Amino acid sequence: MIPISYYLVVSAILFVTGAIGVLLRRNALIMLMCLELMLNAVNLSFMAYARMLNDMGGHVFVFLSITVAAAEAAVGLAIILSIYRTRETVDVDYLSLMRH
Amino acid sequence: MEAFLFWLFSIVGVACGAMVIWNRNPMGSAVYLVTTMLCLAGLYALLSGAFVAALQVLIYAGAVMVLILFVIMMLNVRQEVVPREGSLPAWIIAGVLGLIVVVNLAVLFRHGDSPTVAEDFGSIEGVGAQLFATYVLPFELISVLLLIAVIGAVVLAKRRAP
Amino acid sequence: MDGTALLHGTGALLPQLTVVITGLVILTLDLFLTSQSRYVNEAVGIVGLLLAFVLTVLQTGEPRPVFMNMAVVDNLGVFFNATFLLIALLMVLMSASYVRREAISSGEYYALILFATTGFMFVASAADLVMVFLAIETLSIATYILAGLHQQEQRSQEAAFKYFILGSFSSAIFLYGIATIYGALGNTNLLNLAQTLSQTAASPLTLVGLGMLIVGLSFKAAVVPFHMWAPDVYDGAPTAVTAFMTAGPKAAAFAAFLRVFLQGFATPELAQHWVPIFAVLAILTMLLGNLVAITQQSIKRMLAYSSIAHAGYALVALVTLDALGAASILYYLVAYTLMSLGAFTVLTVVAHRGEHHYAFTDYAGLASTNPMLAAVMTLFMFALAGFPPTAGFAGKFYVFGAAVQSGHYALALIGMLTSVVSIVYYARVVMMMYMREANGARAIAQVSPTTVTLLGLTALGTLYLGIFPGSVFRLAERSVQFLF
Numbered sequence: 001m002i003p004i005s006y007y008l009v010v011s012a013i014l015f016v017t018g019a020i021g022v023l024l025r026r027n028a029l030i031m032l033m034c035l036e037l038m039l040n041a042v043n044l045s046f047m048a049y050a051r052m053l054n055d056m057g058g059h060v061f062v063f064l065s066i067t068v069a070a071a072e073a074a075v076g077l078a079i080i081l082s083i084y085r086t087r088e089t090v091d092v093d094y095l096s097l098m099r100h
Numbered sequence: 101m102e103a104f105l106f107w108l109f110s111i112v113g114v115a116c117g118a119m120v121i122w123n124r125n126p127m128g129s130a131v132y133l134v135t136t137m138l139c140l141a142g143l144y145a146l147l148s149g150a151f152v153a154a155l156q157v158l159i160y161a162g163a164v165m166v167l168i169l170f171v172i173m174m175l176n177v178r179q180e181v182v183p184r185e186g187s188l189p190a191w192i193i194a195g196v197l198g199l200i201v202v203v204n205l206a207v208l209f210r211h212g213d214s215p216t217v218a219e220d221f222g223s224i225e226g227v228g229a230q231l232f233a234t235y236v237l238p239f240e241l242i243s244v245l246l247l248i249a250v251i252g253a254v255v256l257a258k259r260r261a262p
Numbered sequence: 263m264d265g266t267a268l269l270h271g272t273g274a275l276l277p278q279l280t281v282v283i284t285g286l287v288i289l290t291l292d293l294f295l296t297s298q299s300r301y302v303n304e305a306v307g308i309v310g311l312l313l314a315f316v317l318t319v320l321q322t323g324e325p326r327p328v329f330m331n332m333a334v335v336d337n338l339g340v341f342f343n344a345t346f347l348l349i350a351l352l353m354v355l356m357s358a359s360y361v362r363r364e365a366i367s368s369g370e371y372y373a374l375i376l377f378a379t380t381g382f383m384f385v386a387s388a389a390d391l392v393m394v395f396l397a398i399e400t401l402s403i404a405t406y407i408l409a410g411l412h413q414q415e416q417r418s419q420e421a422a423f424k425y426f427i428l429g430s431f432s433s434a435i436f437l438y439g440i441a442t443i444y445g446a447l448g449n450t451n452l453l454n455l456a457q458t459l460s461q462t463a464a465s466p467l468t469l470v471g472l473g474m475l476i477v478g479l480s481f482k483a484a485v486v487p488f489h490m491w492a493p494d495v496y497d498g499a500p501t502a503v504t505a506f507m508t509a510g511p512k513a514a515a516f517a518a519f520l521r522v523f524l525q526g527f528a529t530p531e532l533a534q535h536w537v538p539i540f541a542v543l544a545i546l547t548m549l550l551g552n553l554v555a556i557t558q559q560s561i562k563r564m565l566a567y568s569s570i571a572h573a574g575y576a577l578v579a580l581v582t583l584d585a586l587g588a589a590s591i592l593y594y595l596v597a598y599t600l601m602s603l604g605a606f607t608v609l610t611v612v613a614h615r616g617e618h619h620y621a622f623t624d625y626a627g628l629a630s631t632n633p634m635l636a637a638v639m640t641l642f643m644f645a646l647a648g649f650p651p652t653a654g655f656a657g658k659f660y661v662f663g664a665a666v667q668s669g670h671y672a673l674a675l676i677g678m679l680t681s682v683v684s685i686v687y688y689a690r691v692v693m694m695m696y697m698r699e700a701n702g703a704r705a706i707a708q709v710s711p712t713t714v715t716l717l718g719l720t721a722l723g724t725l726y727l728g729i730f731p732g733s734v735f736r737l738a739e740r741s742v743q744f745l746f
Contacts, residue, residue, distance in 0.1 A: 001102070001214065002102060002103060002106045002146070003214075004209075004214050005206070005209035005210065006106070006110070007143065007147065008205075008206075008209040008445075009202070009205075009206045009209065010110045010113065010114060010143070012201075012202045012205045012206060013114050013117075013202050014113070014114065014117050014136070015434075015438060016198040016201055016202050017114075017117045017118055017120075017121055017198070018117070018120075018121070018434075019198070019431070019434075020121060020191075020194045020195070020198055021120065021121030022427065022431050023194070024121070024190060024191065024194055025121060027126060028423065028427075029126040029129075029130075029168070029171070029172055029175075030120075030121070030123075030126050030129050031427055032168070032427075033120055033126070033129050033130060033133050033168065034120065034121055035427070035430050035431065035434065036133065036160075036164070036168075037117055037120055037121075037133060037136065038431070038434040038438075039434055039437070040136065040137060040140055040160070041438075042434060042437045042438045042441050043140070043152075043156075044140055044143060044144070045438065045441040045442070045445070046441050046444065047143075047144050047147045047149050047152060048147060048445075049441060049444050049445035050147070050149070051147040051148055051149070051214055051217070051221075052214045052215075052445065053444075053445070053448055054214075054215050054217050054221070055448070055449075056221065056222065056226045056227055056230050057230060057234070057235070057444075057449070057450075058444065059149055059151065059152050059222060059226075059227045059230070060227060060230045060231050060234075060235045060238075061392060061440075061441075061444070062144075062149075062152050062155075063152065063155065063227065063231065064235075064238055064239075064242060064392065064396065065437060066155060066156070066159055066160055067159075067242050067245070067246065068242070068245065068395075068396070068399050068433075069160070069164065070159060070160075070163065070164050070249075071245050071246055071248070071249035071399075071403060072249075072399075072403060072426075072430050072433075073164050073167065073168065074167065074249045074250075074252070074253045075249050075252040075253060075256070075403055075406055075407060075426065076426050076427075076430070077167065077168065077171045077253075077257075078252055078253045078255075078256035078257040078407075079256055079406070079410055079419065079422045079423050079426055080171065080175075080423070081171065081174075081175070081256070081257045082256045082257060082410065082413060082419050082422075083419045083420070083423060084175050085259075086416055086419065087416070092423075205470065208465075208466050208467045208470060209467075233330065234330045234332075235330075235332070235392070236268075236329060236330070236332075237271070237275075237329040237330075237332040237333055237393065238332065238392050238393060238396050241384060241393070241396050241397065241400060242396060244282060244377055244380060244381075244400055245396065245399060245400045245403065247377070248374065248377050248400065248403050248404045248407070249403060251289075251370050251373060251374060251407065252374075252403065252404075252406070252407035254370075255367060255370045255407065255411065256407060256410055256411075256413075256422075
């Protein structure tokens with residue numbers, strides 16, 4: 001039996017990887033995908049803890065979390081689409097109208 | 101056997117996760133992300149989460165990623181010939197900081213053996229029993245959330261009348 | 263869960279349900295409305311919100327958990343729900359002319375405002391971390407969309423995107439905190455937490471989870487150093503939506519702080535860890551919010567930074583761990599709502615169509631062209647700066663008084679010093695209105711009846727809360743009594 005802590009470490013690695021991606025990448029679509037990576041990492045944590053605690057509440061959390069992530073992805077893509085329509089680019093560095 | 105599967109899914113998952121943030125082209129990142137999600141589904145199955153593993157494949161890899169790929173192809177983002185964003189020192193610093201965070205977290209994850217769970221742990225019936233009994237209010241609230249997302253997707257993405 | 267429990271729970275959550283149904287009705291009616299049927303959306307919204315308000319007030323009493331301990335109905339929830347419904351009502355009044363002027367699709371706009379309000383109300387009634395997360399996500403996603411509704415404006419799209427990315431980033435951190443707490447403590451229920459904590463010691467893992475919860479919620483409340491998104495997002499969003507964002511999500515974040523930390527993780531051994539963190543966050547927020555506001559050239563951006571600073575003032579009262587502090591947070595949120603919504607209404611009037619008049623110089627000579635507007639704006643500026651006899655003064659008095667009474671003298675001192683500093687940028691608006699010549703080329707702003715009503719209500723509210731603070735403050739105290 002693989003210790004639960006191994007799963008938690010994998011989850012932490014994926015979470016941090018996604019966070020680095022959100023902070024460093026400048027392409028809007030890739031930033032969105034890094035966000036999804038972070039949420040997936042959290043789901044793995046929930047599953048691991050659920051197994052450790054013998055409690056299926058963790059599975060329900062993952063169910064809800066997947067739904068929220070899907071809703072967020074839809075809205076995020078809609079926003080990216082509306083930006084692309086006016087600007088022909090998804091490079092976040094061009095979103096600087098408000099920088100003083 | 102279980103150990104082999106764990107290491108396979110973990111290493112492939114982490115490697116593909118790193119490629120998601122490293123790859124220059126959104127299309128490539130999307131494919132790597134799908135692979136990561138499939139590896140995670142494998143890990144969920146190893147954790148006796150059969151239903152959630154199926155959900156992961158069906159909804160996450162199957163619906164959400166397909167949606168993202170649609171939008172990528174619709175926006176026709178070409179292969180970027182410019183180097184990836186962020187200077188190399190920035191990536192190195194980020195990598196080191198990330199490593200420090202992971203190690204600090206890992207130290208805290210001190211757990212012994214996990215208990216043996218029932219035969220039907222992670223089954224649809226089990227999740228359903230919890231979802232519609234204890235967690236019925238979050239379930240209802242999520243329906244409002246999905247409605248909001250639908251409104252947003254329609255309102256923001258539709259073509260404006262000239 | 264059997265039938266009677268389900269009915270009982272639904273009855274307990276009738277206010278939220280009413281708001282959701284009102285939103286659905288507006289969405290459906292929008293299919294049949296033409297541009298001739300003016301103000302039907304607003305009318306339906308106001309009726310629904312008033313009904314929900316009445317239902318909320320009827321709920322005062324002993325704390326009652328419903329829906330298998332997922333939600334709880336108590337006086338704290340009643341006070342917060344009443345505040346959120348007030349915000350929504352004022353928003354409907356503000357948006358009536360704004361939405362038509364800026365050509366925003368009004369059915370979806372009001373539906374989103376109402377659904378966001380539902381999210382606020384579920385945060386205030388949450389008894390489990392899962393509900394807190396879902397309610398925050400509901401209100402956040404609705405607000406991301408609202409920020410981007412001004413589709414002709416590129417700034418609005420930028421604001422929506424920045425808000426979305428950083429908001430989702432913080433939600434992921436918050437969710438990771440919930441997972442860690444779940445793993446460390448075995449359950450996520452805030453009501454049972456005291457019992458759980460007495461059986462299991464507070465492991466380092468619990469503290470890490472708490473830290474992540476703090477980071478996640480601090481993003482939502484735009485607390486320094488997690489405020490980076492707020493100035494650009496507040497600046498780019500349509501002004502009515504900015505007003506909504508400074509009032510609603512901020513108050514909801516504080517509701518989450520109160521539920522999670524003052525009701526949930528309130529044991530002394532845990533509190534000794536998170537109280538210093540909040541103290542430092544409050545200091546940073548008050549300092550940065552006020553100091554950067556001085557340098558702004560745009561009044562909208564200045565109000566954005568001022569909103570950050572006011573969150574800092576309210577945060578001061580969180581570290582007191584007593585009823586006086588908690589009640590003063592509640593009072594401050596109501597006071598700030600009135601002042602902020604009033605000020606932003608004036609902004610919408612002066613800005614005209616297309617939203618291009620936000621420089622300080624656009625307010626030059628407003629006292630001669632539109633004296634009533636200038637007078638109301640002066641009231642709001644003085645209130646935000648904390649002059650008596652306005653609500654702003656009473657709010658700061660209670661907050662800093664609570665800090666002093668519990669021994670946090672440094673916090674109170676920094677708060678008062680930064681309040682004095684804030685007079686600089688609020689006074690600049692007043693001076694511009696009264697002591698400069700109007701550049702006469704611009705037409706005098708048209709002020710619609712709904713806007714006049716709104717300005718009257720907020721101005722009267724600001725004065726009333728300043729002159730007679732006791733009534734509302736006593737309500738706030740009764741709402742938090744059961745926590746201590």
